[in-house]
Amino acid sequence: MSDQENWGEDDDNDPDYVPPVEIENGHVTSTTEDDSESSDDDVPTTSTNGEFNTDLPTAHKYLGKLKHVSGYTLYDDGETLEVLAIYTTTMVFPGFTLPLVMNNYSEMSVMQTYIEKNSVFVLICANSKLNGLFEYGVTMEIFEAQVRNNALHIKAKGRQRCKLLGELKNWGGQLKQVNVKIMAEPEITSPICNTQMYTLKRLRPYTSKNYCDITKNYKYRRYHLCQYPIESWVYDKYEVSYYVQLLLEGLSNYVGEYIPSDPVMLSYWFAQNYLLLHEERLHLLQLNSALERLRMEYKFLKRVRTIRCSGCDVEISDPTKVFAMSKDGIQSNYVNPGGHNYETVTVTSAQNFQLEGKPSKQFSWFPGYAWTIMHCKNCGKHLGWRFTSSTSKPYCFYGLAKGGIKVDIEGGWHGTKLRIFTAIFEETRGTTFSRDYIPL
Ligand SMILES: [Zn+2]
Numbered sequence: 001m002s003d004q005e006n007w008g009e010d011d012d013n014d015p016d017y018v019p020p021v022e023i024e025n026g027h028v029t030s031t032t033e034d035d036s037e038s039s040d041d042d043v044p045t046t047s048t049n050g051e052f053n054t055d056l057p058t059a060h061k062y063l064g065k066l067k068h069v070s071g072y073t074l075y076d077d078g079e080t081l082e083v084l085a086i087y088t089t090t091m092v093f094p095g096f097t098l099p100l101v102m103n104n105y106s107e108m109s110v111m112q113t114y115i116e117k118n119s120v121f122v123l124i125c126a127n128s129k130l131n132g133l134f135e136y137g138v139t140m141e142i143f144e145a146q147v148r149n150n151a152l153h154i155k156a157k158g159r160q161r162c163k164l165l166g167e168l169k170n171w172g173g174q175l176k177q178v179n180v181k182i183m184a185e186p187e188i189t190s191p192i193c194n195t196q197m198y199t200l201k202r203l204r205p206y207t208s209k210n211y212c213d214i215t216k217n218y219k220y221r222r223y224h225l226c227q228y229p230i231e232s233w234v235y236d237k238y239e240v241s242y243y244v245q246l247l248l249e250g251l252s253n254y255v256g257e258y259i260p261s262d263p264v265m266l267s268y269w270f271a272q273n274y275l276l277l278h279e280e281r282l283h284l285l286q287l288n289s290a291l292e293r294l295r296m297e298y299k300f301l302k303r304v305r306t307i308r309c310s311g312c313d314v315e316i317s318d319p320t321k322v323f324a325m326s327k328d329g330i331q332s333n334y335v336n337p338g339g340h341n342y343e344t345v346t347v348t349s350a351q352n353f354q355l356e357g358k359p360s361k362q363f364s365w366f367p368g369y370a371w372t373i374m375h376c377k378n379c380g381k382h383l384g385w386r387f388t389s390s391t392s393k394p395y396c397f398y399g400l401a402k403g404g405i406k407v408d409i410e411g412g413w414h415g416t417k418l419r420i421f422t423a424i425f426e427e428t429r430g431t432t433f434s435r436d437y438i439p440l
Helices: 055-059 105-117 198-203 211-216 218-225 232-236 240-255 263-273 278-285 290-301
Strands: 080-088 097-102 120-125 136-148 151-172 175-183 305-309 315-317 331-335 341-347 353-360 370-376 382-388 396-401 405-409
Touching (some): 080 136, 105 136, 120 151, 136 278, 263 278, 263 290, 278 290, 315 396
Antiparallel strands (some): 097 151, 305 315, 305 405, 331 341, 382 396
């Protein structure tokens, strides 16, 4: 079986092995990377039980040690800015990291001049029809930057959503000068907050990150709400913590360990990580509050999905095989020395592929792992990479590039076929509503 070939092989131990220096993570490049910069020999790649250190991919150490830029910039709601925008094919949500390598001279020159005075730029991407700019983007704060090997290496973190007001200038390539309006995250509140007596607010908080905390006070909540004509459970449908619990429950089969429980972070974690269509992610980016995003994400979670080759539709994997190799989650952005940015999802097993070349550790996104290029067995499309290690667990996994795969939803974009979850709240609440009834 082709996916078992070279299982766990460490090319450093093979005396006949010649590293394929001309191929870097699937792209041809003429640069010869200094191994001392891309390796992480001084960083432990595994814990004592052999498990891979998942902090390493989030640090993007394959880019080497870059100059640190300090600062944390948050703008006020509604503030307008004139900023540099980078147009990419991938979207990074607030809280997540974008690695960039710029090797185009004119782009580098514009970017270097800009970052001498500013550390914040805006990331924008294509609209759902792929024929123009999407009207929302994310402010990105540069925290590391350095020119090396005639290329500008940047790491930036997503900060706030913003709305594109207009394009002022096209600098060429992927750079634009734009006007944006900041869309700050609204305070999380509750449908009953303005009707609760002030003295009771301190005793029985109406908002809570944990839905169980609300259910503990449920008797008092019902006393409070009995003055209104609508059933008390209807108000729950507008509580953020209700959807946090639903999503955490639904995601527990996939990757329970690294999922944040903070409502805002969870809403962005899902948008960044879950296997979504481009249209679905754009839809989430334009929603203004964590409640709106979480509610829509629960709808997206219920859609039945498969991972297929984008060239010929053959099935490559499915969402139950997805797992986290990085603290950032199951889906992260990585960049190769040629400057190509890959959004990559990690899965434990895959099918219908063939491998090309020998494993290489050069510029590996997962320190200690060797990568081998994967192609579709059917049509030859580049799917991603198989990663193998003889020392770190898991010994083998697959990084699927978003450009090589597509997410297929049964029932199409409207997703008529839904995954069924069992109800969990009826017992604790003594009500009979179905959790699948969600006002959308
Ligand atoms: Zn194919």
